[in-house]
Amino acid sequence: MSIQSSIRRKTAPDIRARKHGEPVVMLTSYHAHTAALVDQHCDVILVGDSLGNVMHGFETTVPVTLDMMILQGAAVMRGSKRALVVVDMPFGSYEASKEQAFNSAVRIMKETQCGAVKLEGGVRMAETIAFLSGRGIPVMGHIGLTPQSINTLGSFRAQGRNEIDWGPIEDDAKAVADAGAFSVVVEAVAEPLARKITETIAIPTIGIGASAACDGQVLVLEDMLGLSPRTPKFVRRYGDLGPAIEAAVERYAADVRSRAFPGPEHVYDMKKG
Numbered sequence: 001m002s003i004q005s006s007i008r009r010k011t012a013p014d015i016r017a018r019k020h021g022e023p024v025v026m027l028t029s030y031h032a033h034t035a036a037l038v039d040q041h042c043d044v045i046l047v048g049d050s051l052g053n054v055m056h057g058f059e060t061t062v063p064v065t066l067d068m069m070i071l072q073g074a075a076v077m078r079g080s081k082r083a084l085v086v087v088d089m090p091f092g093s094y095e096a097s098k099e100q101a102f103n104s105a106v107r108i109m110k111e112t113q114c115g116a117v118k119l120e121g122g123v124r125m126a127e128t129i130a131f132l133s134g135r136g137i138p139v140m141g142h143i144g145l146t147p148q149s150i151n152t153l154g155s156f157r158a159q160g161r162n163e164i165d166w167g168p169i170e171d172d173a174k175a176v177a178d179a180g181a182f183s184v185v186v187e188a189v190a191e192p193l194a195r196k197i198t199e200t201i202a203i204p205t206i207g208i209g210a211s212a213a214c215d216g217q218v219l220v221l222e223d224m225l226g227l228s229p230r231t232p233k234f235v236r237r238y239g240d241l242g243p244a245i246e247a248a249v250e251r252y253a254a255d256v257r258s259r260a261f262p263g264p265e266h267v268y269d270m271k272k273g
Contacts, residue, residue, distance in 0.1 A: 010043055010084040012116050012138035016182040018043075019204045024183070024216025026206055027224070030055055030072040032079030034221060039080040044206075046118065046218060047073045049088040049148070054222040061147050064090040066104055073112035085114040086140050091148040094119050098131035105137045118185065120146040122172020126179040133180030141176035144169060144210070145188035158209065160193040169193060170200070177201040185218060186210040188234065209234030 018024050026044040029035040030051045038045060051072055052064040066089075073087040087108050094101035105117045116138035119125060129139045144159045160169050169189060176184045183204040186194050194210035207214030209232060223231045226240035255261035 009082060009115065012084065012140075012182040015044060015084060016203060019202065019215055021215075023214075024204055024206060026216055026218035028218070028220045028222075029076050029079070032075045035076040035079030035085075038221065039083050042083045043216070044218075045076055045080055045083045045085050047076050047085065047087040047112075047114070048118075048220065049090045050220050054220065054228060062091050064088075066090055066093045066107065070108055070111045073108060073114050077113050084116060085112070086116045086118050087112055087114045089117050089119045094125075094128060095121075098128040101128045102132060102135060102137070105132055109137065116140055116182070118142055120148050122169075123175040126175040129176060129179035129181050139179075139181045140206075141179075141181040141184035142187065143172040143176060143184060143189075144186050144194075147187075158188045158190060160190040166193050166196075170197060173197045173201050173205075177203045183215075186214060188232075 015024060024044060025042045026046055027038045027042050028046045028048045028050060029038055030047060035045055047069065049061040049064040049069065051068065052058040052061045055072075056063075056068075058064070069087055069090050073085065077085055089101070089104055089108065093104040101119070108114065108117055117132070118140040119128070120142040122141070122143045125141075129141065132139050145157070160166050170193075173184060173186070181203060183206055184201070185206045185208060186197060188209040189197070189211075191211045194205070194207055195213040198205045198211065198214050204215035206216040206218050208218050219235060220228070222228045223235045224238050226237045226242050227245075231237070252261065
């Protein structure tokens with residue numbers, strides 16, 4: 001007989017049911033300890049391929065590998081208890097074919113035990129989303145600014161700021177929803193368009209640089225805490241830990257150099273007798 005946890009994790013259907021309900025709270029995490037902190041307050045934890053930027057110092061998310069995502073996804077699952085954990089599928093792990101996407105997603109879900117995967121793209125990925133969803137893999141979509149496509153986009157610029165450009169983005173949103181995704185991230189999309197998409201499609205929209213009308217919001221944790229050297233316009237800082245951490249390191253270095261650390265309370269005496 002199996003032993004069931006007394007704490008039930010949120011699931012993809014739970015998030016799907018939040019359409020036009022209480023806003024979905026979502027943050028990124030890549031480590032067990034930060035996952036434990038945000039888990040108390042978030043509905044969804046995203047193990048984003050943004051780990052390439054904030055952990056490894058890459059300029060883009062393109063170099064991130066499937067093994068990197070699995071390693072950090074497993075850590076986040078160990079640190080969290082309540083939130084739905086969604087793991088990004090990195091560039092090159094799903095675009096070649098729906099079969100490639102299935103094999104990559106199966107690895108992610110088996111090796112991390114996460115509850116869902118996320119992939120970028122709208123109309124072009126609809127067949128893949130349907131293929132995965134139909135085979136027991138919950139999929140979160142991602143439209144608007146898609147960072148994995150930076151080499152074709154040319155820059156990280158907001159999408160849909162001219163109404164003439166709305167059509168393809170609306171088509172992407174509809175395609176993702178119709179294909180069976182349980183929710184969709186809408187990134188760096190003009191506010192009126194993000195609002196319209198939220199009102200039009202049947203699945204929850206998770207905004208990042210989109211609209212307060214979205215069904216939820218997501219930010220990169222390091223951006224929100226002031227740990228990233230550059231933050232996009234759409235980030236509100238809820239902390240400024242960078243200077244505090246630097247000051248702590250400076251004090252530590254000074255204590256080591258002056259031999260003020262370690263003190264008697266930080267070292268071990270011989271056992272008596």
